[in-house]
Amino acid sequence: MxxxxxxxxxxxxxxxxxxxxxxxxxxxxxxxxxxxxxxxxxxxxxxxxxxNPDLCNALQHLEDVFLMCKEQMEKKWQEVLLE
CATH class of the missing domain: 1.20.5 (Single alpha-helices involved in coiled-coils or other helix-helix interfaces)
Known part of the structure; x- marks a missing residue:
């Protein structure tokens, strides 16, 4: 069993x-x-x-603009937090 x-x-x-x-x-x-x-x-x-080498340049430009925008958003966010 x-x-x-x-x-x-x-x-x-x-x-x-x-x-x-x-x-x-x-x-x-x-x-x-x-x-x-x-x-x-x-x-x-x-x-x-x-x-298409222009594509590489366009992607680099897009990344640069994105990083600048991100930096500005972080600055604005810090200003809002300090108010």
């Missing part, structure tokens, strides 16, 4: 392990898909920048 109960416990544990393994594998697969998409976009961006 004790053997059959321990066997049931072993089967249950194995079933849980398989279920956990499947869940972990699904999560890893999703992460790999996300990384693949990101790598594809990075490669696309590299090709686009190499074939």
């Amino acid at each position: 004790a053997e059959s109960e321990s066997q049931k416990g072993n089967y249950y544990n194995r079933g849980k392990m398989v279920e956990n393994f499947e869940t972990d594998m699904e999560e890893l697969l999703e992460e790999m898909e996300k990384l693949t998409v990101r790598a594809t976009w990075m490669a696309y961006d590299c090709v686009a920048i190499q074939t």
Whole structure:
């Protein structure tokens, strides 16, 4: 009797392990898909920048303007906090 109960416990544990393994594998697969998409976009961006130098300049200008805007927003926020 004790053997059959321990066997049931072993089967249950194995079933849980398989279920956990499947869940972990699904999560890893999703992460790999996300990384693949990101790598594809990075490669696309590299090709686009190499074939169109104006794009690189436009992106640099956009980044500069963004940083200036961010700096101004931080200054304004500090002024609001001090009032």
